[in-house]
Amino acid sequence: MKLIVLGSGAGLPSKDRNTQSIILDCVDEYNEYILFDVGEATQHRILNTHIKPSKIKNIFITHLHGDHIFGLPGFLSSRAFQGGQNIPLTIYGPKGIEEWLESTFSVSKSTLNYDLNIVEVEADMKIALNNFDVSVHELEHGIESFVYILKEKDKIGELNSAALKDLGIPPGPIYSDIKRGESFEFEGQIYESKDFIGDKIKGRKIAIHGDTRVVSRQAYLDDLKGADLIVHEATFFQDESQKAHDYFHSEINHVLDNFKDLSYKILVFVHISNRYDDADIDLVKTNLKDNVFIAHDYFELPIPRNVQ
């Protein structure tokens, strides 16, 4: 699993930073990509990657500001011609997303050749995907804005095939029976399956934020605890916390301070203002720990799994 940031900019696009769109690449595990926010020209960004639009089956929209959604109608329309025919897609987003898309498609006489499901979310909702449970928390951004926290489902541990072979049990369908069942019989002996299965493989926790002020609500912070990856905005840098607050955005050090007790593994900042040039960003980076990153467009980072 890996993170791919297609658009890392705030508000206005620049030549270097497009408006927000973020991919969670789960192709190796689940043969799909999950897309978060679809800033204008997201589909053009995708053309420069190996990402197949037909493998995007779930899109999460954090909030309805244009820099997070203006690429959505174009992406959805093109997907139909990029192998997405008959492959359903679900969009999760704040109230209003359905009306906006319906009127856009109606006025432009656009039709799709696949099923589009739209789910309007609200604070504290739980969403069940095939491989993830998703919790939703409301942020503070002037309009409704959400963080989506994806919790990958745990997996049963690896089968100890060497130990089974030692008993004289050759590989075959019995191996999957052993993995599924509590016990099994072989040559008149009963064995406990758990003695041949390794530790449970713990699912990863990934949190992708919409635009927001720094939020210190306890239930939200508790849900972020131990996250393998947090993606958060940093529209403002050093000493601009008050300004960030006034504009319903965040300043990078204020976020770091807010998250200091969360024991997260990786923190990635996005939604970087184009007011900052490379020199400004390099200066900020010198004060960051090794597990904290400021993303650029096409930034990629693996999200390792921790076996427990």
Ligand SMILES: [Zn+2]
């Ligand atoms: Zn924004």
Ligand SMILES: [Zn+2]
């Ligand atoms: Zn916004």
